[in-house]
Amino acid sequence: MTAVSPPTQNTLEPHMTVIGYLDPGTGTLIVQAVLGGAAGVAVLVKTKGRRLFRRGDAAAEAATTDTAATAAEGDETPVATGSSD
């Protein structure tokens, strides 16, 4: 009888949001709000997901706090899509 051990969370990168046994991907989770259409945009705004639509380099962005980022120039309004495509 062969029992295969399940992977432990220790083997995963520390920055991953691990809930359940599948890594859902932080960024892709946030995208889901947009894909729900106009109703999702409100959710996106509340979760500070607006950062998704700002210009600027990702590394610099990650180093900046959300408060500072909100004050940054080049803010774009979230794209409200009527349908998911």
Add this chain to the structure above:
Amino acid sequence: MTDEHSDAPSSTRPATFDPGSYRDPGSRVVRRGDDVFRLLDERALTDWERLSATSFFRREVAAGRIAATEPDHAVAGDFPGAWAGALRHERIPVVSYPYEWTFSMLRDAALLQLDLLAAALDEDMILKDSTPFNVQWRGARPVFIDVGSFEQLEKGEVWVGYRQFLQQFLYPLLLAARVGVPFQPWLRGQPDGLTADQLQRMMSARDVVRKGGMLHVALPARAERRYREEGRDVRSELKAAGFRKELIQANVRGLRRIVEGLNRSDAAGRWDRYAADFAHVAAQRAAKSDFVTTHAASHHNRLVWDVGANDGHFSMLAASHAEYVLALDADDVVLDDLYGKLAASGVRNVLPLVQDVANPSPGLGWRSAERPAFAERSAPDLVLCLAVIHHLVVARNIPLRAVVDWLADLDARVILEFVPPDDPMVRGLTANKRPHEIHRDYDEASLRRYLAERFVIDAEQPVPSGNRRLFALRPER
């Protein structure tokens, strides 16, 4: 069909945990003899009870789109571990993987996944993952096998499997349909699928602005870059911000529209007009068909391999005399046409699989055992090897003796067509090779010498026009 048959009752036979079923600690597949069980922990058992009470589950099982599943909790105690319950699943004839499917097969599997997800959402359940490895085939009909993937949808929860759906279903399909690159080698090399960033780098600006490109490729790629370093609990944040089921349902509807509209790009196919383009194919087919029918019908065949199946003509002949037939070909385009033909026909026991016998699927994943090699998943008792041998020996430079040994090691009866060096098709293959670059023993006399060492020739006959020859072979035991 990969398991040895035995008269011993299942309960006395050794049990093995499925090497591909370890990711979900609460739901594991175990095989014992011909039986397939799924062991459930407390939480998974609750989800099962909820699932079995839904109307969509009964409906989809009856339609054959979810594998037939019955509770069999008494067996749970037979296996190591503290299991709260167990289910018994129907057996799938031959297990196959997405890197062996054609474009339309992956697309149909994606549609099945989305349809089941939509049906589950209507009854407040969700599929917690979305991998094509949860889909298998009965002939050309997809069947969802991972009953353990359904769970209750908590209020405000996101679709955790969305990224997996993108990486393992949508991106491979977009790669083939929009970029014109077959997805099979990519999925074989990276079974977790393509990342948004990888696909975006391969797409042209025009591809990105086409349907689905912005929202499901460019946006997730950007989001993954932007939120890469964060340890935020986005799931809770989204829930607090008012995320709800309707947002998932809108996303699933949109994805379905995109997937439905995707068509394969035909750039890669070379063999899709084989029967129509070559006069010899039509002229010789009648005689070959008679020979194949006679020697396929002479035995009961559980599993037939049709190597180099092309348009599936001989696979379909064999299907009348076999429980199951694998139509194998390295050309995904010609096989995709066959899949379409089979899906529309009444033939239920032919499965087309993209498989180059000179480079068959290896064992992949954790310890190379998670996804077993092709040969470990299917043991044929009859192999059709028609108009293939010259491709192996002349085009791929595999020694003739090695090809005979490979066939003999399959331990199956073989219907072999020998295509001699003076055949116009062989001359086409050798046009750009010098004589010393071709194995010198590629001739009928050498073939007979090698066959004599490993096989008994039950019957043989010439193919009309030209010097091709058919052999019905039985392994020497």
